[in-house]
Amino acid sequence: MKNPFRLLLILAALGTVSPPATVCGQVPPAEVHVKLLPADNKTTYRIGEPIKFILEFTADREGYTADTIPDGWQLTSDVISLSPQRGATPWLDEYFGGHRYSSDVFAPRDLSQTPTRVKLFINSSLRFDKPGKYAVQVTTHRVTSRSSSNEIRPPVVLTTNSVNFNIEPMSEADEAKQVKRLSDLLDATRAWQAEEKMVLMRWLRVTLDRR
DSSP states (O other): OOOHHHHHHHHHHTTSSOOOTTTTTOSOOTTEEEEEEEGGGOOEEETTSOOEEEEEEEESSSSEEEEOSOOTTOOOSEEEEEESOTTEEOHHHHHHTTOOOOOSOOOEEEOOSSOEEEEEEGGGTOEEOSOEEEEEEEEEEEEEEBOTTOOBOOOEEEEOOOEEEEEEOOOHHHHHHHHHHHHHHHHHHHHHHHHHHHHHHHHHHHHHHHO
16 A cells, blocks of 8 residues: 555554554643642542542643533533442443443633643532542643644643542431432422413414404
């Protein structure tokens, strides 16, 4: 074959070879950094309570930006690794069947030695079913760099430090409050649906009467 690069592309598509690590951005530069911090220094949560962390980005020189919009339930920029995995359920992967749909909204911010912070909620992808001690680590694709010609390069893949935190069981009183809150929300939804159905029926009746 006259074009060896074309051969490599074909073999890669067939799964025969793997692309170089530098193409995928797997070798992060030493001049850009990310750190995982517990929000408000809180490391103990109850089951069902929002678990909040902070991604802190810095860079030793100009030329790097980070997307600062939290993923929410569209978790594509950040990959959460939990240890141990037992006791938690990856509800987001189960809901989407393992597929993730990225957002088309971005808020890039230039990085410097002054930290740029992004909120990260562990509950956005994991549901904790059992109390215990856990450790979390995040691999993020939020950082990109620009060349001297202002060309945007592939994302810089960065992995944070590991942070330990505790999950405690919910008390009976708090569990009762949570059940009541969810029940009230369900009743409100049913009431809204019933009201919407009544409005629709009235509209149909008026429309038919006019005919």
